[in-house]
Amino acid sequence: MRLVIRVEMHDANDMNQPIKPSARRLGTLIRRTSAHLLLATCLTAAGPAIAQTFEDGRAAYKRDDFTLAFKIFHPLAERGDARAQFSLGILYDEGEGLPADAAKAAYWYRKAAEQGHREAQFNVGQMYSVGHGVAKDLQQAYFWWILASGSGDEEATNNRDRAGQQLPPAEREKIRAEAARWKPRQP
Secondary structure: OOOOOOOOOOOHHHOOOOOOOOHHHHHHHHHHHHHHHHHHHHHHHHHHHOOOOHHHHHHHHHOOOHHHHHHHHHHHHHOOOHHHHHHHHHHHHHOOOOOOOHHHHHHHHHHHHHOOOHHHHHHHHHHHHHOOOOOOOHHHHHHHHHHHHOOOOHHHHHHHHHHHHOOOHHHHHHHHHHHHHOOOOOO
């Protein structure tokens, strides 16, 4: 394949005929073209890692491409995206695309829960209620279920009520007051 570079035209009659550039000018053009090709190759190679969105991660997850979903969700989660943090919690909790790790699942669920992610709040409550990835702590479970039940989640409400029955009244009131003062953290 011959590379034809249009530099300048002889006259109006030869408008469609390229001329051969001088050797010096050709060298400059080839260097520029090579640099542009190298840049285009680098950008293409890096393309999948650039500007991945939560929706890209969700699509990968739905295709059962858990490894790609993890690669997309992790940087988003590190930057504070609560949806990505919750999704990492699921991947670690279920062992999808990586070894199951209840402690890492709890960590990512908690990060999302602290930002007000209701499903993450529910899961944090679940984990504290049975000691999955965290030390068993009924007070913490009760606290997180109070927050999760604020969105009308019936299961969170039922869990909150059952946990509350196991706590002394003074302890319940203290935790309810703490939950009432609670504000989501900003990423």
